[in-house]
């Protein structure tokens with residue numbers, strides 16, 4: 017599932033190409049992934065593209081927002097068509113790399129929503145598993161959704177004191193706290209595993225039992241692994257659909273310390289081996305020897 021680094025990578029690229037353009041048409045091929053009135057969006061100009069938690073927010077100039085969530089296998093891919101404002105009818109865009117589950121050209125069989133933009137740009141929403149969604153929300157509706165999410169890891173709201181506070185009232189495994197979007201935004205399974213390894217904390221440890229000296233370490237480690245994910249444009253491990261907005265895979269998977277590395281020697285050279293277990297039904301990777 018795309019997490020903060022993957023979604024931010026897409027958002028950074030989309031911001032470059034979408035801001036200032038007008039939405040000239042929307043084709044919804046799979047209605048269950050779409051919620052809203054197309055007429056409220058077509059004709060609006062894009063003011064900004066930003067991320068909140070794992071959502072992509074395209075802010076329009078009419079008090080409306082296109083809000084998208086990629087869930088498990090969603091992709092948002094931008095292509096430049098050559099028909100100008102006349103549109104994409106039948107237009108196919110070919111990409112240098114195969115797009116997972118979609119093929120080398122779009123629209124593909126996993127393309128469910130197509131946004132047409134002034135100047136001939138096309139934004140494709142693909143989703144193999146079909147859990148993702150795009151909604152039209154007013155500014156007020158969006159504020160309400162955003163209010164249900166915890167602090168962003170790279171803002172001043174997220175501090176070691178805040179992390180200590182939420183850990184102190186968490187009697188379940190610490191890993192589940194990191195995944196809880198109402199407590200901290202944007203962290204998913206991959207970066208939770210990597211962050212806990214970095215801080216040498218056992219993912220099964222109860223939140224309130226994490227030692228005080230390890231809390232600051234965890235705080236630094238979460239920011240460190242997320243920043244690394246951003247630097248490598250996210251993770252496109254073999255079983256994932258993630259590509260960036262230009263259709264290119266990320267490279268963070270080459271830098272994983274524990275995620276998907278079952279049976280391999282611990283990178284801390286402690287003599288232990290990485291094991292896999294499950295917490296809350298999600299694959300959990302850690303070194304039982306040095307993560308306490």
Ligand SMILES: [Zn+2]
Pocket residue numbers: 282283284285286287288289303304305306307
């Ligand atoms: Zn170890």
